[in-house]
Amino acid sequence: RSWKGIHDRIVTKELPPLRNFYKGWPMSSKSSIDIDIKTVFFSHAHLDHIGLIDLIDDSIKKYMSNYSKEVLSFFRKKGIIKNNVSNIKIMDKPVKVGSFTVHPIPIDHDIPGALAFQIETSKGNIFYTGDIYFHGRTNKKSWNFVKYAKKNNPYILITEGTRFGWKFVTSLTEEQLKKQAISVLEQYNGILFANPYEPHIDRIQTFFEIANEKNKKFVITLPYAFMLNRYSGIGDTFAKDILSSPNTLIYKSEGMPNTWENETIGTFVDAAYVCKDQKNIVMLLDFMSTPELIDIKPEKGALYIHSGGEPLSSIDAENAKILLNWLKMFNIPYFNIHSPGHAAQPDLLHMAREINPEILLPIHTQIPERFEIASDNVKILDKGVIYNF
Ligand SMILES: [Zn+2]
Ligand SMILES: [Zn+2]
Incomplete structure (x- = not known):
């Protein structure tokens, strides 16, 4: 049986049955949740969090940080997000939706531009943590x-766990x-291949x-260079510094036209260059570029x-098996x-x-009950049910 997109995702409860919410999917009011959504906020x-954004109807406003918009274009380029996404609004100030005002609050997570939200209501404030950690830069x-x-009068805390x-x-x-990376590098002292997540600029900086x-x-492969160029374009000083350093070189694969390249500015090098000077190179090698090892010809110490x-x-x-x-094969x-981008249990x-808060709503967790040691008012929500607070 062929996959029937939004219909099948709703039947399998991967998506909530919302009417007039999905592209080309009006949905009868009989089988949908009794609520009309006009605006979505992306933390x-x-x-x-944004992997299915391209299924949301064009008429619905989509608020996110300027960084998130650039990462979205990265995933579009990679082909992970397949369709065009329109009606994106940059959230750099409070937004009024009906009788609520939503404030963006920058927090730290293992991707730049992550937001928590404050929602003003007549009963007090609702705070949503987004994904959050407490040991990043x-x-x-x-x-x-x-x-x-x-x-600030926390009525409800919606928190990740x-x-x-x-x-x-x-x-x-x-x-x-x-320090850990340097301690192993000093013992091997050949070419260091590293594989951080492309949008995670703090780790690239490391x-x-x-x-x-x-x-x-x-030396960085094109997906990293693309992402840094995008961050630099919205004024990120770390990205600018990395790209403008005479020490930074962009790796271009031999002979293959690369869709990332036309949006990437920098000094390009090829496999022959990396091969020859490999003892003096730290190289960010994204997973899809792993076969470049054939041309780089890693030597002892890699x-x-x-x-x-x-x-x-x-x-x-x-894929983890394939990487290993x-x-x-190259004896590397x-x-x-x-270290994960989420708060450790004691921090949570x-x-x-x-x-x-008066009420604590755990989401984004396998074990919401764990919050009960820290609050007497934990409410665990069921999928597809509307709650009134
Ligand atoms: Zn998440
Ligand atoms: Zn996250």
Whole structure:
């Protein structure tokens, strides 16, 4: 049976049955939820939040940060988001929707431009954390959000709880990750291949610093260069600094016309260059570019650091196997040096206790009950049900 798009996603409960919400899918009012949505707010541009944005009708307003819009164009270019998305609005100030006012509050997450939201209501404020962590380069933003929510009449806190149920409780800062990476690099001292997630500029910055501190060139494949060019275009100083550094070079695959290239500015090098000078190179190699190893011809001392890029081993075991097979073929040792972009369990509980809302609504978690130790008013929601507060 062929896949019938929106219809099948609604039947399998992957999408809520909303009327006049999906492209080309009016939906009878009999079988839909009794609510009309005219505006959607996107906290950030990870695929579990914007991956189906191209199914939403053009008439519906889509608010997001300027960074999220650039990441969206990255996923469009990659072909992960297939259809055009229109009616995008940049959310850089409060937005009024009906009787509510929604405020964007910048927080720290492992992608730039992540937002929490404050929704003013007659009963007090609703705060939504978005996806949040407290050990990134700009963790101050996350702590400021907690302080602000605590002081501003928090009626409801809608919070993520991703890491409940995970086995480890620690989180590493970018500085700590850098130290770990340098400690292995110093022992191998050949070409360092690293694979962070392309939109995660803070992690790219970490490897850029490693290259500088170890006096090596910083070579990046085109998807990284595309993303940095886009961030630079909206005034990101880290992206600008990395791209304008004489140390940064962009890797271009031999002979293949590359769709990323025409939007990328920088100094290009090829496999022969990397092969020849490999002992002096830190290279960001995205997963799809792994076969470039054939032309780069890694020598003894080469090493690979997986640092949050694809394949995400927990949800993409097949590609994780493929990656390891490639590395084995070239006898390259594999290291996983990474720290997740979500708050650790103690931080989640601390945040809930600090903000101390009248009602706590856990979402984005496998074990919402875990918040019950931090609040007497946890309400666990069922899919497809409308609740009144
Ligand atoms: Zn996220
Ligand atoms: Zn998420």
